[in-house]
Amino acid sequence: MPKPTFLEIARRAGVGTATVERVLNDRGGVRPQTVEKVVAAARSLDYPRRLPEAHRGVIRIEVILVRPDATFFARLSDAFERIAATLDRSIAVHRTFLDEAKPAAIAKRILEPDLRRAALILAVPDHPLVSDALRKLEAENIPTVQIVTQISRTKSTYVGIDNYAAGRMAGLLMAKMQRRPGKVIAICHSQIYRVHRDRVRGFFDYLIEEGKDFEPVAALFGFDDGNRNAEQLHEALKRWPDLAGLYNAGGANTALNKVLRKHGRGRDIFFVGHELTERSTKALREGTMDVVLDQAPDAQARRAIDLVLAALNLHDLPVGNPPIRFITFTAENV
Numbered sequence: 153m154p155k156p157t158f159l160e161i162a163r164r165a166g167v168g169t170a171t172v173e174r175v176l177n178d179r180g181g182v183r184p185q186t187v188e189k190v191v192a193a194a195r196s197l198d199y200p201r202r203l204p205e206a207h208r209g210v211i212r213i214e215v216i217l218v219r220p221d222a223t224f225f226a227r228l229s230d231a232f233e234r235i236a237a238t239l240d241r242s243i244a245v246h247r248t249f250l251d252e253a254k255p256a257a258i259a260k261r262i263l264e265p266d267l268r269r270a271a272l273i274l275a276v277p278d279h280p281l282v283s284d285a286l287r288k289l290e291a292e293n294i295p296t297v298q299i300v301t302q303i304s305r306t307k308s309t310y311v312g313i314d315n316y317a318a319g320r321m322a323g324l325l326m327a328k329m330q331r332r333p334g335k336v337i338a339i340c341h342s343q344i345y346r347v348h349r350d351r352v353r354g355f356f357d358y359l360i361e362e363g364k365d366f367e368p369v370a371a372l373f374g375f376d377d378g379n380r381n382a383e384q385l386h387e388a389l390k391r392w393p394d395l396a397g398l399y400n401a402g403g404a405n406t407a408l409n410k411v412l413r414k415h416g417r418g419r420d421i422f423f424v425g426h427e428l429t430e431r432s433t434k435a436l437r438e439g440t441m442d443v444v445l446d447q448a449p450d451a452q453a454r455r456a457i458d459l460v461l462a463a464l465n466l467h468d469l470p471v472g473n474p475p476i477r478f479i480t481f482t483a484e485n486v
Contacts, residue, residue: 156197163173164391164465165193165262166293185294187214188270189464195242197466204261212267215462216274218252222376224402224427224449230274231453243466245457252277252344260283261419271460277344278303292370295463297456300349300447310457313447314475315347319354319401321480322424325443326397330422333365334396337388341376341402351426366397371417385411393417400425409435428481435481444481451476 158172165172167186174182174192176199182190192211215232219225229247236245246267250258258276262285265272272294276282278301281417286306290297296308301315326336338355340348356368369392374381381404388395398421400408405425410434412418419439424430428446435441455476461467 156194156199161190161193161199164197165189183291183292184268185270185292188268189294192270192464192466210463211242211270211466213245213268213271213273213326213457214247214265214267215245215247215456216258216261216272217247217249219275219376220249223429223431224394224447225275225405226444227427227429228449228453230455231287231450232273235453235457240455241426243461248467250276255279255281258282259397262286264288270464271297273299273456273460275300276303276347276473277280277301281343289477293459297459299452299456300449301345304346309459309473310472311345311452311459312476313478315350316354317475318426318445318447318478319351319356319399320358321354321445321478322399322401322443323355323358326399326422326424327359327363327366327478329442330366330396332396332420334394335367335369335392336363336397336399336402337370337372337392337395338368338399339372339374339381339384339408340400342373345402349402352399355399355401374404376403378402378404382407395421397422398424403427404428405435405441406431409438409440409445413438422447428479428486433481433486436481436486439483442482444486446479446481448476448479 158169162172164170165408171182172190175187175415188211192402215224217229232245232247248451249467259281283303283305286303291310298308299311302310340352343349359366359368374384385408412421423441425441426445428444432441432444458467458471461470
């Protein structure tokens with residue numbers, strides 16, 4: 153096979169031939185992310201010459217997440233760890249956890265990583281600073297995948313469930329399975345995550361269109377904090393004696409289950425939540441939760457990695473990206 157030319161490498165990496173020449177001849181002056189792209193392209197084309205000493209090692213994929221204390225993000229992080237262990241030794245997956253309340257720090261990390269990064273996978277809040285930073289990174293053609301939730305005004309690939317459809321499914325199940333009519337509420341983190349906005353919108357849309365016996369009365373913000381969620385539910389039970397349904401589009405199901413377990417009307421509330429964990433499984437079996445929608449974090453992590461490898465020309469087969477299938481659990485199938 154003839155040796156690939158700088159032009160072929162440049163086309164595959166999405167850069168100019170001058171950049172390829174600088175990288176492969178170790179002349180410096182090229183951003184680390186761009187270096188990684190060129191090196192990955194050269195490897196994928198079986199470039200026979202030894203790559204520069206500083207860049208012959210690992211191709212690094214960074215995964216930026218938030219809330220390591222949250223069960224879902226812990227599951228997602230574990231999934232990336234397991235997948236990383238199956239990859240070629242020349243590919244490393246680095247997980248970085250940042251504070252969701254500090255969008256400026258998230259934006260800075262997107263643009264100024266402290267490691268040589270070939271690609272980025274991220275699940276972070278939707279904030280103008282984060283959006284601006286991500287758009288700048290996209291303009292540099294760095295392979296980027298958004299997972300779980302999306303950032304406004306960006307175009308990088310999204311991997312995850314159809315969250316609007318998940319919200320509508322929660323509404324459908326409540327309308328069909330709750331025999332007692334009445335008012336319903338939704339609880340979520342806040343408005344900083346599009347994932348939660350989409351779920352609540354889908355839930356209310358379905359009930360308004362099809363749930364004639366149910367009246368959506370409030371979307372409450374608990375910030376995925378157990379104490380805040382519990383307070384919100386306590387107040388809702390006091391305010392609306394005919395409360396019939398609860399949809400938690402975010403986390404901290406345990407606190408809500410505790411309230412329902414102790415409250416006199418708790419067993420009458422139809423409760424739909426997200427993410428199958430040991431605690432939500434127990435709640436399904438005890439009857440305080442009625443339905444759990446799980447968004448399959450392992451499948452999301454696997455898809456995100458495959459898409460990044462394909463973008464780096466390190467994956468042999470094309471990777472499709474339909475919405476990840478969410479799984480519906482009740483007491484009968486856990």
